[in-house]
Amino acid sequence: MKLLRFGANGAEKPGLLHIDGTIRDLSGVVPDLAGAVLHPEGLAKIAATDAGSLPLVDTGARLGPCVAGTGKFICIGLNYADHAAESGLDVPPEPVIFMKATSAICGPNDPIIIPRDSEKTDWEVELAVIIGKPAKYVSEAQAMDHVAGYAVTNDVSERAFQTERAGQWTKGKSCDNFGQIGPWLVTKDEIPDPQNLPMWLTVNGEKMQDGSTRTMVYGVAHVVSYLSQFMTLHAGDVISTGTPPGVGLGMKPPRYLKAGDVVELGIEGLGRQRQDVVADQ
Template identity: 85%
Template sequence: MKLLRFGEPGAEKPGLLDESGTIRDLSGVVADIGGAVLSDAGLDAIRRVDPAALPAVDPGVRLGPCVAGTGKFICIGLNYADHAAESGLDVPPEPVIFMKATSAICGPDDPIIIPRGSEKTDWEVELAVIIGTRAKYVSEADAMSYVAGYAVTNDVSERAFQIERAGQWTKGKSCDNYGQLGPWLVTRDAVADPQNLSMWLTVNGETMQNGSTCTMVYGVAHVVSYLSQFMSLHPGDVISTGTPPGVGLGMNPQRYLKAGDVVELGIEGLGQQRQDVISDPEG
């Protein structure tokens, strides 16, 4: 099942994508794609609805982030060995955790906004895991039962803010529109193996990243279990699981985004995104 949210920013409605590719309005069934709706019981209730009985939505409508009410946007750093190598860093002995501000979250095709003072805005295609049920101290064997589904995310990063300024990575990861999420939340049952999905990203039509989730150092089940030892995970929380090689930071010479660029990215079975790169209109 592919769930989504559509409409203007801040006023999105819940929807689903039916088998024909038509967006259907779920607002008469659920209030939003978040909270208890993400539990197994909540998702089963949506499955019992006949999509053909739901109103069709204009295919040109804006898609918002595919989940509502995200309390935490947790990122796993250096989770692909070849990406760690291109960054000049060792594979960490445990998952590296950092946070992205939830205010960075936006729709899958909303623009990448280069913030004031940025010269090193970079791209990162990543598999996002959406939590469906509160998870605390869960085992790796049970971890997947707490997952509602998966989505594409672009973990946009400002490398100077992230690496060259004092402090933690958060400020290089949290600028407005640095967290495109969607187009869909693909439910757990519809993804046979989250550790075997091809993923790609292009800039102006040129392939930059071409990888697979099979090369993750720490897989989804391990990451969910690991995080739950340190914090409760709640419905709607997003875990961004790392990126394969091909980011601008790792190139020689390094390459970064500029206004006028177009970024496209996708993950097998989870859809794709397209973003225009613009300067901050408030900058």
């Protein structure tokens, strides 16, 4: 299934992408794509629904983030061997974990907002893993039982805030609209191998990132298991699993976003995003 949320910011409703390409309203079936709805039983209830009988949604409706109630937005740094190389850094011996504020989450086509005093706002196409069933101390063999599905995310980053100022990476990762998620949550049954997904990103039509989850250092099952040793993962938590090479930081000379740019990105089977870049006021 391809699940989504539509409507005005803060008032989104659950929906799904029907096989005929239309968007259908799920609000009469489930309250939102959050919590227990993401458990296996909740997803089974949606799957058993006659999608063709659900109300049609206006094709011009805004798409919101494809999951609600996210308690943790966890990111994995330097998780692609070729991206670590372009950053001039070694592949880490364990996954690098940092947090992105949940207030950064927005819809897949909502604008990238360059924050005040920013000169180094960058792009990162990433595979997001959406947790469906709580996970604590799970083995790698059990990890996929706790995944509801996958989505595209843009881990937008302000590199000066991230690495040139004291402290941790979080403040360079958490500005408003630095976490586009969607367009839809694709349930894991539709993605038999999350470690073989082509992914790409363009700026103003120019290809910047052209990679694959094949070069991920720590795969989805390992990351879910690893994180569950340190914290309980809850339904709706998002894990952004790292980016392939081609970010602005790695270019010579580095290249960053400016107001007026257009960013487009996607992952095979998971859809695509489009974002206008605007300056914060």
